[in-house]
Amino acid sequence: MPRHPPPLHLALNTTSIYVVNETTPNAADLVYARVKQRILQGDLEGGRMLSEGELAAEHGVSRTPVREAFLRLQAEGWMRLYPKRGALVVESTPGEIAQVLEARRLLENYAVQRTVGDEHTRQDLAAELARAVDAQRRAAQADDTEAFVSADADFHNAIIRSAGNTLLTTFAEGLRQRQQRVTATSIRTPERMTAVVARHERLAAAIAAGDADAFRTTLDAHFEAAHGVRAGTSPADQTAGAAR
Secondary structure (H helix, E strand, O other): OOOOOOOEEEEEOOOOEEEEEOOOOOHHHHHHHHHHHHHHOOOOOOOOEEOHHHHHHHHOOOHHHHHHHHHHHHHOOOEEEEOOOEEEEOOOOHHHHHHHHHHHHHHHHHHHHHHOOOHHHHHHHHHHHHHHHHHHHHHHHHOOHHHHHHHHHHHHHHHHHOOOOHHHHHHHHHHHHHHHHHHHHHOOOHHHHHHHHHHHHHHHHHHHOOOHHHHHHHHHHHHHHHHOOOOOOOHHHHHHHHHO
């Protein structure tokens, strides 16, 4: 029988189309994936300058795949390249954080408004949220930031999916990586993780009780406590406030 080539995956962004071999990723793909994951987890903080040579040595590759990875990360907005100097990890600005949280606030409040009137959907969602909270609690006890951030995204995305609107769910998935980075930079200690778990429990309780108003006020308090962004603060105001 003829042998077929391994499947290809098209990774899309607003600038380019990259063809990634899913079974045997090349060196540039591996460097790209590892560096991006470290950025999303907060291990590579905004403002840090990365060297092609250092990363090439770290990954056991030449500079060429590192340069290709840097170009992809720049196209996605995670880096800014400076010839002969290296690649600067782009910081999450107060305005960007405010935009991510504003989008999440709109999506989640809309979803809860739709969900609370349906007893079956509401209870299914409450059970799913309880599982996500349990996963976060275990991650906090183990001081596992990566697992905690993943469960955090599962918690909030489950709320949005409950509305049954596939377009909104797809939009929320597009925010997932930005949300992941914002969350990772705000939970540096097990104590902060534990505080997030407690607030998520209150959010889940409001949904289980069918109280959309309580959910809205609890979500506002959660975002302010976790990220310092008050409800009603525009991204422009948040940026201006940080500059003062």
